[in-house]
Amino acid sequence: MSQDGWKPVRIHGGTSERSKGASGGQFLVDLVIHSAEVKKALQGVIDAHPNLRVKDLNDSAVVQLVILELDEDPTESFSFIETVVQAVDGREVFLTSPRTDSKVLLEALRAGVKEFFPQPIQLNDVEVALGKFVTRCQQDTKDHTKKVGNILCVLGGRGGVGTTSVVVNLGLGLQIASPSKSVVLVELNQQGGDLAIFLDVQSNHSLRDIGSDLSRLDLALLTRVLSKHSSGVQILPSGYDDLSSGRLPPDSVEPILELLQSVFDHVVIDCGHVLDLPTKKALDMASKIMVISTLIVPVVHRTKKILGLLRNSGIDEKKIRVVFNRYSSEEQEVLRETEDTLKIDSSFVIPNDYVTARDSVNTGTPMIVSAPRTAIAKVFHDMVMAMGFRSQDKKEQANWMGRLRGLMNGRGSSKHAQVS
Numbered sequence: 001m002s003q004d005g006w007k008p009v010r011i012h013g014g015t016s017e018r019s020k021g022a023s024g025g026q027f028l029v030d031l032v033i034h035s036a037e038v039k040k041a042l043q044g045v046i047d048a049h050p051n052l053r054v055k056d057l058n059d060s061a062v063v064q065l066v067i068l069e070l071d072e073d074p075t076e077s078f079s080f081i082e083t084v085v086q087a088v089d090g091r092e093v094f095l096t097s098p099r100t101d102s103k104v105l106l107e108a109l110r111a112g113v114k115e116f117f118p119q120p121i122q123l124n125d126v127e128v129a130l131g132k133f134v135t136r137c138q139q140d141t142k143d144h145t146k147k148v149g150n151i152l153c154v155l156g157g158r159g160g161v162g163t164t165s166v167v168v169n170l171g172l173g174l175q176i177a178s179p180s181k182s183v184v185l186v187e188l189n190q191q192g193g194d195l196a197i198f199l200d201v202q203s204n205h206s207l208r209d210i211g212s213d214l215s216r217l218d219l220a221l222l223t224r225v226l227s228k229h230s231s232g233v234q235i236l237p238s239g240y241d242d243l244s245s246g247r248l249p250p251d252s253v254e255p256i257l258e259l260l261q262s263v264f265d266h267v268v269i270d271c272g273h274v275l276d277l278p279t280k281k282a283l284d285m286a287s288k289i290m291v292i293s294t295l296i297v298p299v300v301h302r303t304k305k306i307l308g309l310l311r312n313s314g315i316d317e318k319k320i321r322v323v324f325n326r327y328s329s330e331e332q333e334v335l336r337e338t339e340d341t342l343k344i345d346s347s348f349v350i351p352n353d354y355v356t357a358r359d360s361v362n363t364g365t366p367m368i369v370s371a372p373r374t375a376i377a378k379v380f381h382d383m384v385m386a387m388g389f390r391s392q393d394k395k396e397q398a399n400w401m402g403r404l405r406g407l408m409n410g411r412g413s414s415k416h417a418q419v420s
């Protein structure tokens with residue numbers, strides 16, 4: 001594997017061009033509209049306004065207004081609106097739909113929609129609403145910076161070591177610890193395809209739907225390809241597996257992850273155990289890389305190779321963590337020797353607990369929810385806390401157990417339990 005050209009790219013912090021809200025007094029509008037006729041009409045009104053511009057494919061500045069057409073499944077649109085509004089302070093969403101029943105309007109209001117345009121659209125109403133929007137933006141002196149969510153890559157030292165288990169438990173842990181934050185789990189592993197099964201989520205879409213044609217990549221497409229877990233976590237399964245032909249083009253990784261980062265606080269990636277080009281792109285963008293290993297000799301050998309590769313590739317050592325899974329307490333001495341061999345201290349050891357792990361997978365309920373009092377779940381809880389991503393809100397902190405109980409009560413619909 002060539003390591004040339006694999007250099008870390010700094011993407012967090014700073015005030016780059018892309019983090020500025022308006023450029024030249026113009027505010028950027030994203031049109032997430034299915035109907036060509038409605039889109040054309042809205043585009044015309046926006047083009048006529050000196051302070052507004054419709055986002056095009058090459059635009060990387062912050063979108064201040066999203067005009068969205070309601071999906072066939074309104075619940076998906078509403079959950080996405082909440083995420084989009086939260087992603088950037090001051091961002092607004094206008095909604096349009098042929099449906100005008102009071103239930104839809106109420107839900108739209110609750111989700112944070114500022115204006116609603118029933119179809120057929122009255123262009124005068126749109127002009128007035130856009131005028132008010134521009135005035136609000138001009139009076140707003142806050143510095144709106146684009147959200148740049150944390151990317152956390154979980155990489156297996158070898159296949160079957162527990163990478164997907166860590167991804168789902170950590171992802172749910174982050175969501176439960178900070179319900180006001182948004183979490184998406186992305187399966188970059190092109191050899192796996194287990195993510196949706198581990199969460200018992202029926203998913204009709206995947207990374208494969210967006211990876212092959214980047215010209216279609218926008219918020220609208222993203223809305224359609226994500227699936228929501230009952231915890232609030234969104235998931236994007238790979239859609240690639242050993243059995244299907246075609247691979248994720250490496251160049252598609254950066255734009256996809258950047259779009260996810262602009263909407264989600266935490267992007268947790270299941271990298272599988274193969275260091276291919278798409279994975280390398282994700283590792284470059286990550287703020288933390290968690291390498292999962294075990295104390296089995298071939299796994300340690302491969303983990304050592306992986307760590308060497310990461311170090312030689314210029315990845316900042318400070319963002320690498322090593323976690324040993326399936327650990328037994330009598331392995332203390334082996335653990336110490338392995339840490340010496342790998343030249344890194346383990347951040348966490350996850351106990352071996354076959355029954356809890358098996359039941360969790362078979363019921364599609366991550367251990368942090370299905371068995372919160374087990375030692376294994378406590379380690380995942382500690383991982384979330386150690387990452388410093390826990391909500392600072394005292395009320396949110398206090399409600400941790402309540403939210404867990406809510407999820408536990410809601411579980412158990414699993415089809416996987418029946419097949420086991």
Ligand SMILES: Nc1ncnc2c1ncn2[C@@H]1O[C@H](COP(=O)(O)OP(=O)(O)OP(=O)(O)O)[C@@H](O)[C@H]1O
Binds near residue numbers: 273
């Ligand atoms: N701490 C643990 N104790 C016992 N069993 C575990 C533990 N962690 C994971 N397992 C089990 O090990 C198996 C493999 O786990 P998982 O699928 O998460 O690994 P993976 O590295 O993602 O595998 P793959 O390479 O196939 O994607 C699963 O059956 C899981 O339930």
Ligand SMILES: [Mg+2]
Binds near residue numbers: 189
């Ligand atoms: Mg896996």
